Amino acid sequence: MRSLPRHVDSFKYLNPASTTITKALIRKAPRVPVPWAPLRWPLHEATVSLVSTAGISVKDDPPFDAEGERRNPWWGDPSYRVIPRTATEAGISVSHLHIETAYIYDDLDVALPLRRLVELEAEGLIGRSAPSHYSFMGYLLDPTEFLDVSVPAIIEQMRRESVDLAVFVPV
Amino acid sequence: MIPDLTAAWGAPRVAAIEFPFGRPLGQPHDVVTQRAVLRATLGALRDIGSPGAVVHLPFEWPEPPDRVHWHPKEPSPIVQLLGRDPSSFTRLVEGGLPPEASRRE
Numbered sequence: 001m002r003s004l005p006r007h008v009d010s011f012k013y014l015n016p017a018s019t020t021i022t023k024a025l026i027r028k029a030p031r032v033p034v035p036w037a038p039l040r041w042p043l044h045e046a047t048v049s050l051v052s053t054a055g056i057s058v059k060d061d062p063p064f065d066a067e068g069e070r071r072n073p074w075w076g077d078p079s080y081r082v083i084p085r086t087a088t089e090a091g092i093s094v095s096h097l098h099i100e101t102a103y104i105y106d107d108l109d110v111a112l113p114l115r116r117l118v119e120l121e122a123e124g125l126i127g128r129s130a131p132s133h134y135s136f137m138g139y140l141l142d143p144t145e146f147l148d149v150s151v152p153a154i155i156e157q158m159r160r161e162s163v164d165l166a167v168f169v170p171v
Numbered sequence: 172m173i174p175d176l177t178a179a180w181g182a183p184r185v186a187a188i189e190f191p192f193g194r195p196l197g198q199p200h201d202v203v204t205q206r207a208v209l210r211a212t213l214g215a216l217r218d219i220g221s222p223g224a225v226v227h228l229p230f231e232w233p234e235p236p237d238r239v240h241w242h243p244k245e246p247s248p249i250v251q252l253l254g255r256d257p258s259s260f261t262r263l264v265e266g267g268l269p270p271e272a273s274r275r276e
Contacts, residue, residue, distance in 0.1 A: 008187035008227045010175040012236060017253070017260065022176055024264040029179035034222035036183050043217045054193075065275065073248035074272040098247040099193035100240060107199035116196070116209045125210060139247070141263075142272040165216060168182065170172045171193050 039164060041127070046164035049130035051154070052112045053138030054104060054171045055096040057081040064095035064137050078145035080136040080154055085114055085129045098139055099171055111171050130161050138170060178225050185225040186215040190232050191241040197230075204230070 011019045039046060055064045058081065065077040077095075089108040094101040104111045117129040134154050140146050158166060172195055174187030188195060188208065197204035208230060215226035232239065246254075253259050262269070 006189065006227055006229055006231070008174055008189040010173045010187075012189055013191050013239065013241060014173075021260075021263050022173060024266065026176055026179040028266050029181070032181065034181050034183055036222040039217065043213060048213070068275050070248050072271050072274075072276040073252040074269055075275060077275075096193075097243060097245075100243055101193070103194050103199050109202075109205050110194040110196050110199055113196050113205055113209050116202070116206045119206060120210060120213070126213065139249075141268055144273065165213075167212065167216065169195055170177065171195060 041164055043126055043165075044124055045127040047128050047130050047162050048117060048126045048165045048167060049158055049161070049163045050112055050114070050117065050133040051166055051168045052083075052133075052135040052171065053096075053169070054094055054099070054101075054111045054135055055137040056083060056104070056108075056112060056135035057093050057095065058083060058087055059091050059093060063093040066095040066097055069097060069137075069139070074141055076140040077137045078140060078143070078150060080134055080146075080150040082157070083112065083114070083133045083135055085118065085131055085133060087112075087114060087133075096137065096139070096171065111169065113169075127164075130158070130163050132157055132161055174225055174227075178223060181223070183222050184216045184219040185223075186212040186228055187225055188212075188228045188230055190230065191239045193241050198233075 011022065014022060057063045061081050064079065069076055087108065089105055092108060094104050109115050112133065112135065114133060120126050121129050136146065136150060172192055174185050178185050190197065196208050208228065211228050215228070219226060
């Protein structure tokens, strides 16, 4: 794969209708100060956790409620799932109804790069991959319940596991 | 994936990449690209020094856009609804979500 200097086009893969909707969402963003927390340690000492919007669950847990979204297209499941650092495509479900999920079932690292993160841990680029990583459903037109219930629970578990850097990986 | 949206909604640090939806790290089994993307992302997050800054990662997807397949086989429920009821589109753009956006049915 080639590497070139570039300015990323946010709308390259969106059709005109989706582009219009996305630009409306951008216009609706509140004008508030951006939160900021400096890294407390150098990256090679930091504990890193990944957060995927792909609606991934491990097979011991219930999958996200895709049937609820089919019944009510305005609604998205506001819950979250914990994904252990050892998870692979063999032990997951992907409930996202807005993307082709076959690639993730083929290789989880295309969306949740757990093996790549462990490799960077072995290499010494990061301190360690956290014991727990997270996923939620990226399609949430009303994120109120997600922000009020799921996000605080994710933050609490990250704090228990001394996470220094959360990498949010949208799909 | 849509860095303009991610940045507008207040992400403290953004590493932007122009890869298709569903594969932000690269193609399945392309370990070299996946590792390079994650390494570049972590480097950007380490180096960004001001709130809301966006770093544009220098990766190019190997397929032309008209060859990229990222949509689900079955259109998503909201896309199906937009096809049946064009007034839903106006609602989405103008931001007036119906009450059912907030409740499981």
